[in-house]
Amino acid sequence: MSQLTYLFTSAPHSSSSGREGVDALLAASAYSEDISVIFMGDGVYQLLLGQQADSILCKDYAPMLKLFELYDIEQVYVCQTSLTERGLTQADLIIDAERSSYEQIRDVLQQAGKILTF
Numbered sequence: 001m002s003q004l005t006y007l008f009t010s011a012p013h014s015s016s017s018g019r020e021g022v023d024a025l026l027a028a029s030a031y032s033e034d035i036s037v038i039f040m041g042d043g044v045y046q047l048l049l050g051q052q053a054d055s056i057l058c059k060d061y062a063p064m065l066k067l068f069e070l071y072d073i074e075q076v077y078v079c080q081t082s083l084t085e086r087g088l089t090q091a092d093l094i095i096d097a098e099r100s101s102y103e104q105i106r107d108v109l110q111q112a113g114k115i116l117t118f
Contacts, residue, residue: 003034005112008043012062018046019061021118026064029071036108037068039097040079043118044086047078047093065095079105 006025012018029035039047051062068076078097083089090099100108109115 003036003111003113004028004032005036005038005109005115007109007115007117008037008039008046009041009117011042011045012048012051017118018043021116022061022064024116024118025073026067026071029073033072035073036075036077036112037073037097038077038079038100038105038108040082040105042082044078044082044088044093047095047097048088049092049094062094068095075108077105077108 006021008018008021010017025035025037046062047065048062068074076095076097077100078093080099080101083099090096
């Protein structure tokens, strides 16, 4: 299987795409070891600590992001510019993702065999 890149660009709980993306990502990790994950734009909100999804009757899937390490998903990037624009820091995130510039993210995307956007 070719290199897969999962690109999260939408806010959590605005639709089911974030949850479905995480489910697909964890499932694909059983078949491929070459997986990258990128959070940029409003997708950085997927990583926020303390989400209270139950208050809007949604499943809180943010704790599933902590499974990345267990599933050997090690190439996890978050756009530094997106964090800064939203007033967020690494301390606000549920996982430790590599802060990357647009240029670094562009390079990861250019190397991707397939890009799945959520």
